[in-house]
Amino acid sequence: MSDAPLRKNTPALDAFWMPFTANRQFKAAPRMLVAAHGMHYTADDGRQVLDGTAGLWCVNAGHGRRGIAQAVERQLNSLDFAPTFQMGHPIAFEFAEALAEIAPGGPAAGLDRVFFTGSGSESVDTALKIALAYQRAIGQGTRTRLIGRERGYHGVGFGGISVGGIVSNRRAFPQIPGTDHLRHTHDPARNAFTKGQPEHGADLADDLDRLVALHGAETIAACIVEPVAGSTGVLIPPKGYLERLRAACDRHGILLIFDEVISGFGRLGAPFATDFFGVVPDLVTTAKGLTNGTIPMGAVFAKRSVHDALMQGPDGIELFHGYTYSGHPVACAAGLATLEVYREEGLLTRAADLADDWAAAIHDLRGRARVTDIRTIGLIAGIELESRPDAPGKRAYEVFVDCFERGLLIRVTGDIIALSPPLILERAQIGEIVGILGDAIDRVA
Numbered sequence: 001m002s003d004a005p006l007r008k009n010t011p012a013l014d015a016f017w018m019p020f021t022a023n024r025q026f027k028a029a030p031r032m033l034v035a036a037h038g039m040h041y042t043a044d045d046g047r048q049v050l051d052g053t054a055g056l057w058c059v060n061a062g063h064g065r066r067g068i069a070q071a072v073e074r075q076l077n078s079l080d081f082a083p084t085f086q087m088g089h090p091i092a093f094e095f096a097e098a099l100a101e102i103a104p105g106g107p108a109a110g111l112d113r114v115f116f117t118g119s120g121s122e123s124v125d126t127a128l129k130i131a132l133a134y135q136r137a138i139g140q141g142t143r144t145r146l147i148g149r150e151r152g153y154h155g156v157g158f159g160g161i162s163v164g165g166i167v168s169n170r171r172a173f174p175q176i177p178g179t180d181h182l183r184h185t186h187d188p189a190r191n192a193f194t195k196g197q198p199e200h201g202a203d204l205a206d207d208l209d210r211l212v213a214l215h216g217a218e219t220i221a222a223c224i225v226e227p228v229a230g231s232t233g234v235l236i237p238p239k240g241y242l243e244r245l246r247a248a249c250d251r252h253g254i255l256l257i258f259d260e261v262i263s264g265f266g267r268l269g270a271p272f273a274t275d276f277f278g279v280v281p282d283l284v285t286t287a288k289g290l291t292n293g294t295i296p297m298g299a300v301f302a303k304r305s306v307h308d309a310l311m312q313g314p315d316g317i318e319l320f321h322g323y324t325y326s327g328h329p330v331a332c333a334a335g336l337a338t339l340e341v342y343r344e345e346g347l348l349t350r351a352a353d354l355a356d357d358w359a360a361a362i363h364d365l366r367g368r369a370r371v372t373d374i375r376t377i378g379l380i381a382g383i384e385l386e387s388r389p390d391a392p393g394k395r396a397y398e399v400f401v402d403c404f405e406r407g408l409l410i411r412v413t414g415d416i417i418a419l420s421p422p423l424i425l426e427r428a429q430i431g432e433i434v435g436i437l438g439d440a441i442d443r444v445a
Contacts, residue, residue, distance in 0.1 A: 010044060031404055036063035039422055039429060041409060049404065052433050053411045054422045057230060057262040058293030061341045062424040068294050068337040075333035084116075084327040092116065092327030095335050102339070102348070103301050104260065104274035104284045111274070111284055113307035116327040117298035120261035120287035121155025124224070126300050127283045128159045129321050130310075131222035131255045137309045140253065144178050145215055147208065147223040147254070151184040153231035154224060154259050154285075163224050166232055180215065182207040182225070186235050188384075192373045193366055194236065195359040201238030205245040208252070217252040222283075224257035227273035231262075233416030234375050234382025242279040249282075255306070256281040261298070265289030266342065266423050268378030269352030276378070282306055292338045297331035347423045351379040357427055361434045362419070368438060369445035370395065381419040385441070395444055402440040408433060 013027045032044035039062055041049040054060055061068075075091070082089040100112035115130070117123045128146055135143035148154065148163030155164075162175035165184065183204055191198035208223060227242060229235040249256040258281040263273035266289065270276040274284060283306065287298035310318045325331070342348050351358075359376040365383060366374055373384040385395050396412040403410050411418045419433065 031401075038062050038064065039424060039426075043404075047407060050408045050429065050432060050436075052403075052409050052419050052421050052437075054289075054420050055293050056288070056411075057267070057420050058288035060265050060267065060289040060423045061292045061338060061345070061347055062422040065292060065294075065337075065341055067341060068292055068334055071333045071337035072295065072330055075330045079329050082329055083324075085322065089327075089329055091329050091332040091336070095327075095332040098336060098339055099299060099301070102271055104258070104264075104272035105280040106275070109274070109280045110304045111280070111301040113302045113304055115300040115302065116332075117287070117300065118296050118323050118325045118328075118331075119155070119298050120259075120285065121157045121160050121298075122323060123261065123285035123287055123298035123300050124154040124163075124259060125157040125159040126298075126321065127257050127285050127302075128163070128222065128224070130283060130300065130302060130306065130319065131257065133319055133321075134255065134306050134309050135221045137312065140218070140221075142218050143221040143253075145220045146176075146179045147182065147211060147220060148179060149182040149184060149225050149229075151186065151232040151235060152181075152224070152226060152229060152259075154226075155261075178219075180211050182211070182223070184229075184232075184235065185238055185241060186233075187238075188373050191238070193363065193375075195363065195376050197236055197377070198238045202240035202244055204238070205241050205248060208245060208248040208254070212248075212252050217254070220252065220254050222255040222257055223249055224259055226259045226261075226263070227277060227279075228263050228268065228377060228380060230380070230418065230420070231413060233384065233413050234380055234418050236375055236377050237277070242277050246279050246281070255283060257283045257285065259285045261285055261287045262420070263378075266348040266351055267380060267420065269349055269355055271348040290338070291331055291334040292341070294338070295328070295331040295334040296325075297328065297335060345424070350423050354379060354425060354427070354430070358425075358430055361430045364434060365438055365441065368441045371441065379421060379423060379425065381417075383417040383419075383437070383441075385415045385417070387415045398444045399437070399440045402443055403436055406436050406440065408436040408440075410437065 033041045034044045035042035096114040099114050103111045150165040152165040154160040161170050162179045185201045190200040264286040268276040282303050284301040291297045362376050362381040370386040372386050375382040393414045396415040400412045
């Protein structure tokens with residue numbers, strides 16, 4: 001393995017305070033990516049590294065898509081920035097219309113009103129604020145409480161960490177008042193080594209009724225969940241769970257928000273998890289695959305009924321909310337080009353063709369030392385390892401480093417390995433991922 005050729009030009013590392021990173025550990029032994037194309041990154045020593053994570057769940061169409069780059073260049077050369085506060089530019093409306101045509105749930109769902117943001121975190125905070133504004137607009141102003149779920153991840157804004165349920169993201173920061181949480185759905189005792197949706201746990205959706213009994217339905221504005229939870233370690237909804245949660249929200253007048261920042265744009269083998277599970281929420285948050293990760297951008301899909309409730313009353317600003325970069329023209333250009341790639345190559349449904357082969361290969365890791373659970377759905381996998389009593393998370397981190405050194409990028413959270421490769425994945429590359437990962441698990445075990 002080469003160590004030298006490209007590393008001699010490694011930049012100084014002190015100034016960049018890295019996100020979600022053990023900075024001192026990383027800077028003592030940095031791992032640098034310097035280029036990318038297709039399914040692979042190039043490391044700074046020239047090695048090719050197979051991307052098992054689509055960057056951070058976002059590069060769904062693979063790296064280095066020329067059509068997207070060209071669209072960005074054209075837009076930069078014509079209109080680099082324009083405000084969308086009391087002004088407009090055509091490409092933002094064009095992109096919103098294109099998204100409305102493939103909106104979650106199809107035309108019957110009515111989720112065809114689009115609010116642009118700059119990230120998944122911004123999309124979540126936007127959806128929460130829309131929900132609160134909607135309840136007030138329909139005369140339900142006492143509904144200010146927001147319900148999330150344990151082990152949920154909804155970005156890092158104060159709204160997102162308040163409804164989120166990952167303790168490390170919350171413990172150092174105050175949360176907004178008036179939030180509560182459903183129990184998470186992870187039940188390894190009954191659902192270990194599941195392909196697709198687990199059999200047990202639909203009744204956990206009844207937690208919403210428990211919270212209604214505790215707080216009163218008249219105080220609850222919205223409930224937000226990830227249809228498939230990613231950052232917490234790939235938690236897949238039990239059969240019937242999302243349906244029961246939708247029914248509970250309907251009974252109590254609570255808006256249901258699906259956080260599809262990772263499950264949107266083909267990850268499960270359907271355009272959105274909303275389509276895959278056949279359960280329609282009132283708001284859907286997206287980002288990541290929206291622009292193939294090339295330009296930061298997010299979008300919230302809202303039901304027409306939610307949107308239209310805020311379009312009543314006297315003339316003036318209906319929703320006092322937005323961002324400088326809402327509908328950024330260059331991001332819109334990247335998004336339109338991304339949708340074209342998805343359409344031309346059938347990527348919004350391609351995972352459905354690969355899902356069985358993917359699940360079979362990943363579940364072949366069952367029986368490896370220290371593997372305690374495997375969960376798969378679409379082109380997502382979670383492989384849970386037994387934690388070391390004195391060092392939780394260290395085993396999976398060592399697997400992560402071992403894989404990188406041998407040409408595979410994976411993601412770990414605690415002692416759970418998460419895989420979410422680009423949707424252009426070939427069947428031979430499934431075997432390559434499993435081979436490298438399995439050997440790494442053996443070495444670390």
